[in-house]
Amino acid sequence: MSPRRPKKASQLATALIEHNSDAIALVDEAGTVLYANPAASRILGLPIADIVNSNLFRWVHDADLQTMRANFEKTLAKPRAPIPNAFRMRHNDGTWRHIESVGVNWLDTPGIRGIIINYRDVTESRRSEEALREGEARYRQLTEQATDIIYNCDLDGRFTFVNPTATRLTKFSEQELLGRHFLSLVRGDHRQRVAEFYERQRREYIRSTYFEFPAIAKDGTEVWVGQNVQIVEEQGRAVGVQAIARDITQRLALEDQLRQAQKMEAIGRLAGGVAHDFNNVLTAILGSADLLSMMLDRDDPKWAEADAIKRAADRGAALTRQLLAFSRPQRAAATIVDLAAVVGSMEPMLRRLVLEKIAIRVTVSRSPLPVRADEASLNQIVLNLIINARDAMPEGGTATIDMGEAELGDPLAATLGLMPGRYAGVSVSDTGEGIPPDILRHVFEPFFTTKPADKGTGLGLSIVYGIVKGLGGTIEVQSEPGHGATFTIYVPLVGT
Ligand SMILES: Nc1ncnc2c1ncn2[C@@H]1O[C@H](COP(=O)(O)OP(=O)(O)O)[C@@H](O)[C@H]1O
Ligand SMILES: [Mg+2]
Secondary structure, eight states: OOOEEEOOOOOHHHHHHHHOOSEEEOOOTTTEEEEEEEHHHHHHOOOOOHHHSSSSSGGBOOHHHHHHHHHHHHHHBTTTTOOEEEEEETTTSSOEEEEEEEEEEEESSSTSSSSEEEEEEEEHHHHHHHHHHHHHHHHHHHHHHHEEEEEEEEEHHHHHHOOOOHHHHHHOOOHHTTTGGGGGGGGGHHHHHHHHHHHHHTTTTEEEEEEEEEEEETTTTTEEEEEEEEEEETTEEEEEEEEEEEEOHHHHHHHHHHHHHHHHHHHHHHHHHHHHHHHHHHHHHHHHHHHHHHOOOTHHHHHHHHHHHHHHHHHHHHHHHHHHHHOOOOOOOEEEEEEHHHHHHHHHHHHHOTTEEEEEOOOOSSOOOOOOOHHHHHHHHHHOOOHHHHOTTTOEEEEEEEEEEEOOOTTTTHHHTTOEEEEEEEEEESSSSOOOOHHTTTTTTTTTOOTTTTTTOOHHHHHHHHHHHHHTOEEEEEOOOTTEEEEEEEEEEEOO
């Protein structure tokens, strides 16, 4: 035991030192330990007896020795000044412990004559700090790589964080977004609703909500997003929200397509039912009118009336037949016809149908296009499409019929609602007024027409639709207002 070991420490002081959770050591100017408390023994995993009289530096990590010595010199040079230090010490179990210390030079003080070092093991708190940093890095990586938009807003609704997907989809830079109110990205007519929703979530403290709205990107493009919004709390108080949002434009389009198909089916069934009953009524009218005209003399003025009834009922019957064609797609015809030959042979008839202001170009496919269908149905398809093309070009223009083989693989087949395979494709294009998007989605519906009552029935395309569906094919339309329209039908090719 060192002669300089304080002898007259009071009982209280001894108790305080011995029970201190921080390590306390007294060393001489060479770093030799004169005294160490139990906490110091715990940090090194050595009995106090093995610590005292050893040099403190022997447990210090090589990499930290230089700074450690420099700080020690400083301590020696500045009596009474607390000099902080951080270094690693080797525990008896071989692990390195991170130490933070404060040394004070009391060498000139009688009764102490040493350097008092207070130190503690900060390995655990270091480790949790590191874990926190790692967690943050992981979180950052996650938000940066996420294909979803992730953003935070303050309670006001101003962006405080946006991830790269947010900037990519909105086309605003991060700087432009931060501080901006999220409502400014919501399409004008939805702003009120979204604002109320957001407000309500905070007012009623709903932890998590989901809602959808159209957002407008910097370049004016529209993106429908669905977002989950979560209240962010700090110490039990709401400080803002975090949202995870996704571009749902595509999903909405698919849902729309499905709804449209279901609607067509429902309307078709309804029209079919009405047409069927109405046909029975017409049959009765026709029969009675027939009988009546037989009973009457040709010169009788009543005969002309009976004949007028007959003709009107005939027209009605023709109309209901068309409706039935739409609603009850014919079972696949037993005959195999060459679609190329059928359409090609219609050319002279189509020319007579349209005025000379309209040019008709038919490109007949060189190879035959065998399909399972009846000629009358194919005629009806082309006729209806050409009549529409004619109506769309009152000032004249060109109607073009193209055809050929189409090998439809996925995903094109799937988007057309067809099985992958080989199809005969026929397209009818015009250079007319085109079809605006809000009308485009309705053109195949029965009775949908934009033409005056005496000109259009709205049945043409629905009949075409019914026929091609019945043939196992489909019809597709592409149009840009002012740039004409192209209707394309696909009918399965029959292997030869
Ligand atoms: N080639 C086309 N160009 C522009 N609009 C078209 C064309 N074909 C069809 N349409 C639109 O689709 C609607 C429905 O067509 P259709 O079912 O044939 O009925 P209708 O010709 O009796 O109006 C038309 O009223 C028209 O608005
Ligand atoms: Mg028509």
